Amino acid sequence: MNLWLSEIAKAINGELRNFSSDVLVKNFSINSKNIGKDTLFIPLKGSRFDGHDFVKEALQNGAISFISQKDFEDIKVPYIKVQDSLLALQSLACYARRKLNDLKVVGVTGSVGKTSTKEYIFNVLSRKYKAFKNQGNFNNHIGLPISILNMPDDTQVAVFEMGMSNFGEISKLSQIAKPDIGIITNIGVAHIENLKSRYNIFLAKSEIQDGMPESGILIINSDNDILNLHKKELKRKVVTIGIENESNFRAQNVQRHQNGFSFEVGGYTYFIESFNFHDIYNSLFAIAVGTILEVDRQLVKEAIRQKERLKRRFEVIKKGSITVVDDTYNASTHSMLSAIDSICEFEGKKILVLGDMLELGEFSEEEHRKVGRYILQKPIDVVICTGKDAIYIFDEAKKKEGSRAYFVSKDECLDVLKREVTSNSTILFKASRGVKLDEVVDEFLKER
Incomplete structure (x- = not known):
């Protein structure tokens, strides 16, 4: 969206500093390294980093101005002084939407x-x-x-x-x-x-x-x-x-x-x-x-x-006669059960590699057990569980006759897969993002 710097200052109730003539802003960025033509840099203060420390880098990379909740007396380009740069960002977005x-x-x-x-x-x-x-x-x-x-x-x-x-x-x-x-x-x-x-x-x-x-x-x-x-x-x-x-x-x-x-x-x-x-x-x-x-x-x-293929969101990858389903972007009980249902429609040996579902708090044990009990009803051949609370999935899934269940470290997942994967196998990898089960997927694919 194209906005004049003076217009931006008015919209966010900011004070123009070093202002002599108006400039037209065409792009907006909160990343000092991602600066395009005619970009306004908006530094945000977080728990680990303060974007204000990168204002000069943003200007060196081509930013034409910036918003700041700090004073910059040694910088001569025009900028807008505000009380809170995050609130300024949100207020400016509200103004743009109203236009x-x-x-x-x-x-x-x-x-x-x-x-x-x-x-x-x-x-x-x-x-x-x-x-x-x-x-x-x-x-x-x-x-x-x-x-x-x-x-x-x-x-x-x-x-x-x-x-x-x-x-x-x-x-x-x-x-x-x-x-x-x-x-x-x-x-x-x-x-x-x-x-x-x-x-x-x-x-x-x-x-x-x-x-x-x-x-x-x-x-x-x-x-x-x-x-x-x-x-x-x-x-x-x-x-x-x-x-x-x-x-x-x-x-x-x-x-x-x-x-x-x-x-x-x-x-x-x-x-x-x-x-x-x-x-x-x-x-x-x-x-x-x-x-x-x-x-x-x-x-x-x-x-x-056909929608755009989304990486690590039920991403189906063929490796010869083996099918890998990478669904490691995130996980909840609902998405776990849905993914298991979908895997059951594939032909051949069905293997699950499941990690923790995070942010469940006091409900975590029961939700993980719910996944394990669900597996008992499905034609799953092998279940490999890894993580802290995934042990509750394992605890239920191991009760299934005729299938094999493992509870191992993340590093040991590959060893189990080497023993269990045969031709015409389908392997579902799924866990919350924080588990980093995608690293196991990448290693497994690298070895195939």
Whole structure:
């Protein structure tokens, strides 16, 4: 977005220093090394680093100005003095959003599936509109505002993923982005350590309504027990998607094919190139958004067929006759069970390499045991558990007759895999990101 420096100062109630003539800012960055043409550097003070220590580096790399909560008497370029640079960033993003009166915004939150849902929606909307999405992990109180500021001026529709770990965080993001359409993918147990119950997680995710207009539309997954039970508490018009329960956009006649799933919605057939059953739900959100924003049905069908391949999110990698499924980006109980379901559809020997699910607090043992008990019902041949609380998965899974269960260190996982992997094996790797199970995946692939 293009903004004049004087305009920025007024929007954030800042004081212009060393100002003689106005400059047009076209880009915004919080990283002193990532400075493009006509960039305003916004240094943030964190627990480990202070961005103000890198102001001179940002200027050397081409920044034309900066915002600062510190005085810089030895710097002669114009800059804006503020009380708090983080609040200034968020205030500026609010101002930029208000300027874009015709912009339609879709906000996506939920316990799992946010990124995949965002990608499907972006694919659909890009077929008709000049669309924008926040990248990677830019889904928090810092990433979302900087994404809005770097959005092209001609953007017609934006899709923003919104993450949280506690009350008030989604509300802040919603009031900045002001979504016209809000999406809650599901309510699981991610962040239950902080929020103590799934109902509280529902309340925290429901804060997405706080920045929505009264005419806004909220799309929810009616197959999710908590959302279905409490949907009458929501304050905006509710549209539902689902497979099992009656929904406005319901997938029926679901068929698994060699390279994905086909299903019918409202009498029309759709196909997604994905091995992950949960992507049906993610694509249903995109079908619903496309319908609401009047994207031609044929364009929607083409757009959801294949989303961008997301690294370490149920990423299927073929190595000769062996299939590796790298789902190590993150894990919760819901996503664990969903991934196990999907693996059961693969042919041949099925091996699970599972690590801890983090941030479960006092609920951790029971949630890990729940995964182990679930495995007992499934045609899984080998379970390899690693970590601290993954021992509870092992403790349940070892009860399964005819299968083998191991509890080993992360370093020992490869030794067990060498013994257990045979031709036509499928191996699922899944754990929370902090476990760093991706390192085992990389080592395993390196040796194949």
